[in-house]
Every structure is written in structure tokens, then in C-alpha cells.
Amino acid sequence: MRIDLxxxxxxxxxxxxxxxxxxxxxxVVKRNAFRAxxxxxxxxxxxxxxxxxxxxxxxxxxxxxAKASLDSxxxxxxxxxxxGFGEETAFLWDPTSDWCVSQYNHFGVRANAIAxxxxxxxxxxxxxxxxxxxxxxxxxxxxxxxxxxVRQVQLSVAPMLLHDSDYDLKSGLGSAIKMLKKSGSDxxxxxxxxxxxxxxxxxxxLPRIDQWVRRLAGRGQPDDREQAITTARATTRDPDGxxxxxxxxxxxxxxxxxxxAPGLDKRLPRDDRFSALIRxxxxxxxxxx
Amino acid sequence: xxxxxxxIVWPYALGCIAGCVHAIWFxxxxxxxxxxxAASISMGSIFCGFLATSKAVVLGMQSPRIERLRSTRFxxxxxxxLEAAIWISLLYCGFNLFGxxxxxxxxxxxxxxxxxxxxxxxxxxxxxxxxxxxxxVHLVDMDSREANGK
Numbered sequence: 414m415r416i417d418l419x420x421x422x423x424x425x426x427x428x429x430x431x432x433x434x435x436x437x438x439x440x441v442v443k444r445n446a447f448r449a450x451x452x453x454x455x456x457x458x459x460x461x462x463x464x465x466x467x468x469x470x471x472x473x474x475x476x477x478x479a480k481a482s483l484d485s486x487x488x489x490x491x492x493x494x495x496x497g498f499g500e501e502t503a504f505l506w507d508p509t510s511d512w513c514v515s516q517y518n519h520f521g522v523r524a525n526a527i528a529x530x531x532x533x534x535x536x537x538x539x540x541x542x543x544x545x546x547x548x549x550x551x552x553x554x555x556x557x558x559x560x561x562x563v564r565q566v567q568l569s570v571a572p573m574l575l576h577d578s579d580y581d582l583k584s585g586l587g588s589a590i591k592m593l594k595k596s597g598s599d600x601x602x603x604x605x606x607x608x609x610x611x612x613x614x615x616x617x618x619l620p621r622i623d624q625w626v627r628r629l630a631g632r633g634q635p636d637d638r639e640q641a642i643t644t645a646r647a648t649t650r651d652p653d654g655x656x657x658x659x660x661x662x663x664x665x666x667x668x669x670x671x672x673x674a675p676g677l678d679k680r681l682p683r684d685d686r687f688s689a690l691i692r693x694x695x696x697x698x699x700x701x702x
Numbered sequence: 703x704x705x706x707x708x709x710i711v712w713p714y715a716l717g718c719i720a721g722c723v724h725a726i727w728f729x730x731x732x733x734x735x736x737x738x739x740a741a742s743i744s745m746g747s748i749f750c751g752f753l754a755t756s757k758a759v760v761l762g763m764q765s766p767r768i769e770r771l772r773s774t775r776f777x778x779x780x781x782x783x784l785e786a787a788i789w790i791s792l793l794y795c796g797f798n799l800f801g802x803x804x805x806x807x808x809x810x811x812x813x814x815x816x817x818x819x820x821x822x823x824x825x826x827x828x829x830x831x832x833x834x835x836x837x838x839v840h841l842v843d844m845d846s847r848e849a850n851g852k
């Protein structure tokens with residue numbers, strides 16, 4: 414199970430704990446919220462060791478997997494019209510520091526959906542709240558490591574995108590239109606790769622590329638799709654050739670993998686997921702700055 | 703002086719210069735009869751009609767580049783320019799109608815320079831908007847050609 418670290422940004426006056434408590438008093442149907450073509454909801458919330466532990470579920474109502482067996486034909490599940498598949502996502506919130514640890518479920522509820530859900534269900538006023546992924550600063554130390562063998566560099570660039578920042582720079586409408594004329598296809602992908610034997614490498618100064626990418630991409634939100642550079646990855650190998658690693662130069666999130674044994678119903682037990690989140694939280698305490 | 707400031711100011715500056723030139727060099731001379739007003743009113747109303755139509759044309763344009771423009775604040779800027787140009791054309795018509803009221807055998811001395819300035823301002827803003835609209839049409843054209851793979 415993959416776990417990511419986030420920082421919750423919320424107005425100080427917004428009492429999230431009371432809001433979650435109030436949400437849990439609602440019947441299940443009332444907790445459903447429609448998002449990204451399907452329903453999601455806060456399934457469970459509890460307090461443990463000073464943390465708020467929540468379990469979100471995304472309901473897959475449209476389409477789902479089949480029941481497969483090693484020694485008989487594949488068959489469907491027997492489901493009612495109002496039943497589907499639930500994708501569970503565990504979420505931890507530290508009310509004192511606002512650091513959050515979230516399970517990553519590719520088919521489940523994502524962090525921004527959680528933030529949206531928690532503020533959208535608060536009907537009293539609109540709240541400016543979101544979850545910002547914590548960026549791993551150590552990736553930049555890794556890049557600066559001496560003798561790192563670079564095998565491949567991959568960049569996706571959106572050329573000459575017109576931006577509101579151009580407006581702030583007091584560009585005129587005429588030059589904005591000119592800029593649009595020059596901007597070609599939506600994305601250009603540049604891949605520089607060393608082919609052939611494993612010993613071959615690119616003679617590339619990775620720290621300088623990293624600097625350049627970060628300067629172009631700005632220090633905006635890591636999830637901002639409006640960036641000029643959308644992907645920047647370098648495939649590297651240790652000097653001894655032992656370990657190869659893909660470094661994301663743009664947004665290398667703080668993340669960890671924890672193995673969890675599925676229960677008899679093939680689901681990852683909620684308690685195990687919660688304790689994995691708490692363990693990850695304690696492991697990351699030094700990063701929470 | 704920012705680019706946007708220049709873009710906003712040049713029609714007005716040109717209008718002021720035209721008014722001054724009229725006052726100084728042509729000694730505020732102006733045609734004696736009021737026929738020129740009728741011609742000016744029809745020009746102003748044609749401009750006004752064209753500008754109002756181009757607003758609808760631009761809002762109806764659909765292409766990735768136009769969508770991009772629309773998603774930024776530049777589109778609001780364009781609408782501001784357009785609105786200003788429409789108002790200027792309307793006021794220009796009004797000013798010419800007002801000319802009939804002040805016309806006695808001949809026009810008062812102040813009328814000529816203001817008329818010149820206003821005419822140049824109206825034409826300049828009209829020219830500016832027309833150029834922007836044509837450039838946007840080119841953007842749509844570029845997108846459709848790219849989509850057809852030519």
C-alpha cells in the first residue's frame with residue numbers, strides 16, 4: 414500500500430473536528446457526494462492517539478471486475494441495481510499540526526477529492542481548504558550526488574502557453590495573440606536516452622538541468638496543470654551500476670510503500686491501514702517542517 | 703511604459719494630436735454646412751454595428767487557441783477594448799447629432815477640433831478592434847489547418 418504525506422491548508426477558524434463529527438451523525442445516504450462521475454463518502458471516522466482517522470470510499474457503480482477462480486470459469490458478482498464496488502482510502506489528520514497522511518488508492522478517493530468533500534459538505538460558508546503534497550527535498554540531494562550515471566532524461570514541455578502571469582506582466586492583447594500564434598501543439602515530449610549496453614550513459618549535467626526545470630516550472634503548486642513543464646524525469650544509475658532509479662525532478666512526493674496482508678474478503682483491513690498510516694506519520698515526523 | 707498601457711492609450715493620443723493639429727494648423731476651419739454631420743453619423747453607426755457584431759463573432763469562435771485566450775484575463779481585456787470602442791462610436795454619433803443643435807449658418811470655433819479628434823479616435827479604436835478580431839480569425843484558421851494535418 415502506498416502512503417503519501419500532505420499538509421492541510423485550512424482557515425484557522427474552521428473547526429474540522431467538529432465538522433467531521435457532525436458528518437458522521439448523518440445517515441449514510443446523506444453523506445454521499447457526487448464527484449468524478451460517481452459517488453464518494455466519508456465511511457468511517459475515529460480518534461486514535463490524538464489523530465483523526467478517516468476512511469473514505471469511492472463507489473464504483475458503473476463497471477467492475479469479475480469473480481475469478483483458479484479452477485473454474487470467470488463469473489460476475491450478484492449485485493443489486495443500487496450496489497457497486499467500493500474503493501477504500503484511509504486518511505489520517507493530525508489536528509494539532511494539520512499534517513495528513515493518506516493512503517494512495519489509484520481507483521479510490523484522491524487527496525484533492527478529500528479536501529473538496531470536506532469543504533463542500535460544509536454548507537454554512539465557502540471554505541478555502543486544500544491538501545498540499547509534501548515534496549521530497551532529498552531528491553535534489555540525490556541529483557547532486559557525484560558520479561551519478563544518467564541513462565535517460567525525459568521532459569514534457571507545453572511551448573509558449575499563454576498565462577495569466579503574462580497579464581500580470583502587463584502584456585498587451587496584441588502580443589498575447591502573437592504568443593498564441595507561435596504556440597504549436599499542446600505538448601512536446603523530449604526524450605534523451607543512452608541506447609546500448611548498460612555501461613553507456615549521457616554526458617549530462619543533471620544538477621543544471623534540475624535547476625533549469627525548477628526555474629521554468631516555478632515554485633507553484635505541484636499539481637498545477639498549467640505549468641510550462643509538465644513532466645521532468647531522469648533515469649539514473651548508481652556509479653557501481655547496481656541500482657537504477659527514476660527521479661522526478663518536478664514533484665517528487667514524500668511517499669512510502671507498506672505491505673499489508675489482505676483479509677479473508679481480499680480487502681485491506683481498515684485497522685491495518687490505519688496503523689500503517691500512524692507508523693508512516695511517525696516515520697516522517699522529521700520532515701514535517 | 704508597459705505594452706498594455708501603450709495599447710490602451712494610442713488611439714486617445716492620436717485623437718488629441720488630431721484635435722490639436724486641427725486647432726493650430728487649420729485655424730479651426732470647418733465646412734460651413736452641416737452635410738458632414740450626416741456622413742459622420744453614418745460612419746459612426748456602421749462602426750457601431752460592426753463592433754457589436756464582432757462581439758458575437760468572437761464569442762462564437764471555437765478552437766483550442768481561442769479557448770486558451772478565453773481562459774486567461776486577456777479575453778476580458780479584449781471585451782473591455784470592444785466595449786470602449788462601441789461606446790466611442792455611439793458617443794461619436796451623439797456628438798454629430800449635437801452638431802445640428804449648435805449649427806447656425808456655420809459651426810462654432812470649438813466644434814471643428816473636437817470633431818477631428820473624435821473622428822480620429824473613433825477610427826483608431828475601430829481599426830484596433832478590427833485588427834484584433836482578424837488576428838483571432840487567423841488563430842482559428844491555424845487551429846483548423848493543424849487539425850487537418852496540413
